[in-house]
Amino acid sequence: MDLSPDWVVGFVDGEGCFHVSVQSHPEMTAGYQVLPEFVVVQHRRDIQVLYALKKFFQGGVVRVNHADRYSYRIRKLEQLERICEFFMNHPLKTKKNVDFRKFRKIILMMKEKKHLSQEGLKEIIDLALQMNTTERPALEKIKSALENG
Amino acid sequence: MDLSPDWVVGFVDGEGCFHVSVQSHPEMTAGYQVLPEFVVVQHRRDIQVLYALKKFFQGGVVRVNHADRYSYRIRKLEQLERICEFFMNHPLKTKKNVDFRKFRKIILMMKEKKHLSQEGLKEIIDLALQMNTTERPALEKIKSALENG
Numbered sequence: 001m002d003l004s005p006d007w008v009v010g011f012v013d014g015e016g017c018f019h020v021s022v023q024s025h026p027e028m029t030a031g032y033q034v035l036p037e038f039v040v041v042q043h044r045r046d047i048q049v050l051y052a053l054k055k056f057f058q059g060g061v062v063r064v065n066h067a068d069r070y071s072y073r074i075r076k077l078e079q080l081e082r083i084c085e086f087f088m089n090h091p092l093k094t095k096k097n098v099d100f101r102k103f104r105k106i107i108l109m110m111k112e113k114k115h116l117s118q119e120g121l122k123e124i125i126d127l128a129l130q131m132n133t134t135e136r137p138a139l140e141k142i143k144s145a146l147e148n149g
Numbered sequence: 150m151d152l153s154p155d156w157v158v159g160f161v162d163g164e165g166c167f168h169v170s171v172q173s174h175p176e177m178t179a180g181y182q183v184l185p186e187f188v189v190v191q192h193r194r195d196i197q198v199l200y201a202l203k204k205f206f207q208g209g210v211v212r213v214n215h216a217d218r219y220s221y222r223i224r225k226l227e228q229l230e231r232i233c234e235f236f237m238n239h240p241l242k243t244k245k246n247v248d249f250r251k252f253r254k255i256i257l258m259m260k261e262k263k264h265l266s267q268e269g270l271k272e273i274i275d276l277a278l279q280m281n282t283t284e285r286p287a288l289e290k291i292k293s294a295l296e297n298g
């Protein structure tokens with residue numbers, strides 16, 4: 001299955017997710033690891049679309065998400081940089097584009113190793129907290145730990 | 150906001166729904182009314198995308214669905230015929246295309262007034278029962294009423 005850039009933008013406008021989580025990681029300089037990812041989840045019946053996305057973006061991993069659902073995920077920084085380039089050249093049309101812009105800022109900061117400093121990490125967490133619509137209690141907790149530590 | 154055909158296909162692959170319901174309607178010859186619709190639902194924040202779809206397809210209605218969600222709906226038969234033409238020329242890539250093909254069969258049958266006969270109505274209900282993934286107890290009930298009546 002071959003995909004066109006416009007189809008990919010439309011499908012990601014509907015089904016894609018740009019997400020950044022932060023996990024405690026004592027070996028990292030700032031004590032935390034930043035984990036950005038681009039994800040598309042589909043029911044098993046549409047797994048071939050996930051493989052078509054993998055082919056289109058020339059990277060990422062398709063695996064079971066939970067139950068009947070499969071995910072296509074990109075987590076490698078250099079592949080995420082390519083994703084960002086693509087969506088700069090082919091802008092999303094929904095408000096997901098607002099999340100994407102913040103996601104891209106985080107990716108660019110990581111490319112410049114800013115996530116390794118306490119200062120940069122705080123900035124990244126603030127950006128991540130503005131993304132997506134769900135509450136992020138874990139991220140809020142890390143934020144206040146950084147502010148009080 | 151202007152949409153391209155490929156973007157529309159990608160977005161509908163993710164967010165669109167082809168749905169056929171059947172309601173009791175004593176004034177109709179077969180006693181039931183067939184109600185096909187094409188629907189896209191979005192959070193209020195993306196209402197401009199729904200209006201862009203309305204402009205793209207030159208028909209349909211945008212209105213509140215429930216709570217913060219809005220729907221773009223096409224219910225008029227002649228507009229649905231145009232939708233079917235569009236998705237025949239620009240095929241969906243997900244398994245939603247299987248639903249669409251059944252939907253189109255129903256639209257073509259309605260164009261030929263087959264839904265007005267008991268026989269045609271039964272055939273339409275059988276097609277509708279093969280569409281979408283949710284259970285359709287109301288439709289099953291009408292089906293057995295037709296078979297026993």
